[in-house]
Amino acid sequence: MGMIVDLLSLMFGNGRNGLRETVEVFRENSEAGAQRGAQMRTEALTQLGAEFARPSPGLFDRVMDAVNRLPRPALALGTLGLFVAAMVDPLWFAARMQGLTLVPEPLWWLLGVIVSFYFGARYQVKHQSFQREIATTLTRIPQVMDNLAALGRMRGEAPGAADTRGDAQLALSSTRSEPNPALAEWRAKRG
Template identity: 55%
Template structure:
């Protein structure tokens, strides 16, 4: 017994696993790798969510947001209004379009630049809001996973469907009226 104990002591060392330590030189320890990956992902999510903290907005910010929402619906409704005006009063519409035809090209370019910058900035702001919401959602993933596991554990602890209390000799879901109706339908 002493010889086998010495051989095992050489192989496994004093409480260490020499084989596992040697194998880790050539192959990554999967458990430690998963732990490092989880720690890195948690740190990245924490950093990402700290960048996009929800800030309480004041009255001025809410007013500016409301004003920023006006141009797109105004342009869409204005364009539809022009179509209606063209059908209702073609002469009035022709006079207005003649006036628009007199607008010089540099003014049209300026309008195009303003509209492009407005919609570009709006698109960027909405994209950042989306990223902030996504970061908040991703930060809540561990809590959701824990809740799902708790619900699944409740399902495992629930009694089987046949073990539910009911009248003697009657299975849950066994409906005499339904059974009679099915029997009547099968004879027809």
């Protein structure tokens, strides 16, 4: 008997599972791997959320954001205004367009660069804001998944939903048969 105990303790270890530890050398423990993966994703999302966190903007920031929003609507409305001016007073419009033909080409290039930089920078700011919003949304995923799991457990289709949990009265009432008028009528017709 002592030899069998020694052989089993050699195989399974003293208080440890030597067979499991040996297998884990060749194959990852799936449960431990899933826990490490979940922890890594949670930490990565927390770090991403911290990178994009910023305090609420002050008065100056809100004013500057408002000023930054003016050029695009001004350009769009100005262009529409030019179309209206061309229809209302074609001679006035033609005189203004003749003035534009006198603008030297390097000035047109400079205007193009300024507009490109403005809209490019604005795009960059909006893109970073969008990334911040995505990071904030992603940090809510574990809470949403927990809420969905809780809602799933509340459904009647979940396994064990009809379990009486040892309540004798509930078990008896669930097995008591109710009269079925359709079945009674069917039996009457047959017999």
